[in-house]
Amino acid sequence: MRKLQMVDLKSQYEPLKAQIQASLDDVFESAAFINGPEVQHFQKELEAYLGVKHVIPCANGTDALQIAMMGLDLKEGDEVITADFTFAATVEVIALLKFTPVLVDVDPDTFNISIEAIKKAITPKTRAIVPVHLFGQCAQMDAIMEIAKAHDLYVIEDNAQAIGANYTSANGSKQKAGTIGHVGATSFFPSKNLGCYGDGGAIFTNDDKLAHILRGIVNHGMYERYHHDVVGVNSRLDSIQAAILRAKLPHLDTYNRARQKAAAAYNRAFAACKDLVTPVTVSESCDKSNGLCQNCDCHVFHQYTLRVQNNRRDDLAKHLQERGIPFGIYYPIPLHVQKAYADARYNDADFPVTNLLSKEVISLPMHSELDSEQIDYITQTILDFLQ
C-alpha cells in the first residue's frame, strides 16, 4: 500500500513533472521572476475557468482576504460578521484592519455559517458578511446575498477551501464559488485543492472599479508609477508559482472529481456506523444517486470531515495515530474562545454547534491520489474500532 498521507503532493506531481520542469526552465531562462508572463497568463486562465471578470493574484490567501477588505469602503469599528468555525485567517484580517469581528455559529450539517445566526447578529453597525465555504461546500449564498441586499452589506467570500465548487441558485443559475459576492478570496497553499509549491493567493471580483482599486492596493497603493494614492501592501504571486498553477489548473476538475469519489467511498463504508455522522451535500440540484455529489461539483471535499458522536473522537484519533493513519482536527477550538478573539460581547451559549463540532470533528486523508486499497484500510481500521 502507498504511504498514507493527509495530502499526497508527490504522487500528484509525478504525471506533471516534465511539463512543470519545462515551464520552470522557461521562467529561469527569462528571469522574469516578478509579474512575468506566467502570472498574466495564469490570471487570464483562472478568469476564464471561474467565469469572473477579474482575478487579482497575490501572495497568499490571508493577504487576499485582507486586500479584498481594504478595497471596500469599510472603516474602523464597522462590524463584519463571520463564522466561529473556520481557520483563524478569516477573523484575523478583520481584527487587523480594526473592524469589529462578529463571530456567529454554524450549521451542524454543512459546518457553514448559520443564516439564522447572521440575521440575529445584524446591528446598525454591520457592514459586511464573510461566508467561508468550509471544507469545499458553498455556504447558503442565495440567503446571504438576500440579507446583504436588504441591509446594504458587502459579501466577501472566503473561498480558500472551495475552488472549483459550483453554487446553484434557486433560480437554476450556476456560479463558481468565490464569484458570487462582491469579492472573493482564495489560497494556493500547497494542500488546497489548487495548490502551488509555496505560497500564493488570489482575489476575484466582477466589479471593474473594485478590481482597479485592488490592483493598486497589492502594489503599494500605486496606480501610476511612484504615485501612491492609498496605503497599500506588497503582495505578489511570483512567476514560479504561477507556472506551477498554470500546469495544474487544467486538472482541477479531475482532481476535484477524484476527491468526490474518495468521499463517496468513505460515506458508503461508514453508512451503517451509528457513532459517525458522514458529510452531506445540500444542493437541491445535486445528483446524489451514488450517495454523494460526484458530478455537479457542489462539494469539492477540501476536507472529508466526520462527526464522531458519543465522546469517542479522541479515542478514535488515538487509535488512528497508533496505526499510522494520519488525520486532522479542523478546528479544535472555537474562535470565540481563542485568546486573540475572545470578547465580552460573546455568550458561549450562542455557539452550541461550534462548541459541539470542535469536540466531534475529525478529518481523514483526502486528496486526488487516494486509492481504494488505502480507503479500505482507513475505513476498516475505523470500523474495527467503533464496532
Ligand SMILES: *Cc1c(COP(=O)(O)O)cnc(C)c1O
Ligand atoms: C488556508 C485558508 C486561509 C489562508 O490561506 P493562506 O494562503 O494560508 O494565507 C484562509 N481561510 C481559510 C478558510 C483557509 O482554509
